[in-house]
Ligand SMILES: Nc1ncnc2c1ncn2[C@@H]1O[C@H](COP(=O)(O)OP(=O)(O)OP(=O)(O)O)[C@@H](O)[C@H]1O
Ligand code: SF4
């Protein structure tokens with residue numbers, strides 16, 4: 319792994335709020351992190367914890383009833399709330415995204431060949447013939463058998479796992495410096511999931527890309543990531559290198575998650591909803607620890623005082639029990 323010193327992506331105090339009938343609610347609450355080239359950062363958290371909205375904000379895809387504040391820089395330049403033309407250019411050339419459902423990014427009415435070559439012709443000035451050669455090579459690399467023939471098919475003519483591979487190929491075609499992946503394998507069965515994660519891992523390491531992957535599955539995190547952020551109710555509860563999180567989680571929420579994941583190389587999916595209680599409702603800025611209603615180690619102080627993220631060198635936790 320070759321990591322460069324300067325982060326390619328930096329989020330600082332990123333907040334995402336949505337306007338509902340009853341007022342504004344906060345989905346992402348003051349989230350800060352860095353990712354460098356050659357590094358895979360995982361964001362793990364249960365449904366509704368704000369994982370996807372972090373990626374959407376960084377990609378400039380927040381829904382119309384949402385607003386973002388704070389800062390997100392890509393290669394040192396601010397991209398949060400940037401002009402659509404600028405974001406289009408970055409998304410086409412240096413940043414790409416893999417969605418949970420391949421049909422979010424594949425057009426069902428266009429042959430795969432046209433979808434794959436479009437970006438190469440439009441953003442990289444390749445001829446159609448050159449673009450087809452590059453696309454076939456990428457389909458080969460994501461192990462689509464008989465790629466030169468199959469590239470002429472429509473998306474629905476591929477199986478679910480194969481379609482996911484097509485989407486990974488599409489996301490990696492322009493050799494992005496930064497890749498976002500949102501639950502890229504959740505819809506697939508465990509064996510195909512493992513194959514695709516290993517494939518993705520190999521390709522991004524080879525490209526020396528930076529990756530931010532969000533998932534509710536700790537098995538995916540264990541397989542792919544160097545570092546992980548544990549998100550709860552839109553806030554970072556803990557950040558740690560993967561071995562440290564799996565070896566000795568500091569935050570009670572992470573400890574609860576990990577209790578269901580005894581081994582780093584365990585392939586089974588781990589559902590985060592094994593922790594008693596229900597996820598935090600999206601509400602305004604209540605004081606106190608967001609995890610307090612579900613925490614077995616809750617103290618009086620936890621209800622009144624919001625714990626700050628403390629620690630250093632990428633090893634932080636937000637809990638009154640954890641010394642800074
Ligand atoms: N357009 C919107 N308007 C209002 N609330 C929204 C909107 N989009 C997302 N939210 C809310 O923001 C919160 C965070 O959503 P997000 O999609 O980031 O969760 P997630 O962690 O990705 O969950 P999942 O694992 O289910 O994908 C959720 O409570 C969601 O309902
Ligand atoms: S601050 Fe208190 S309630 Fe929150 S995780 Fe720590 S011990 Fe539990």
Ligand SMILES: [Mg+2]
Pocket residue numbers: 369370371500
């Ligand atoms: Mg999501």
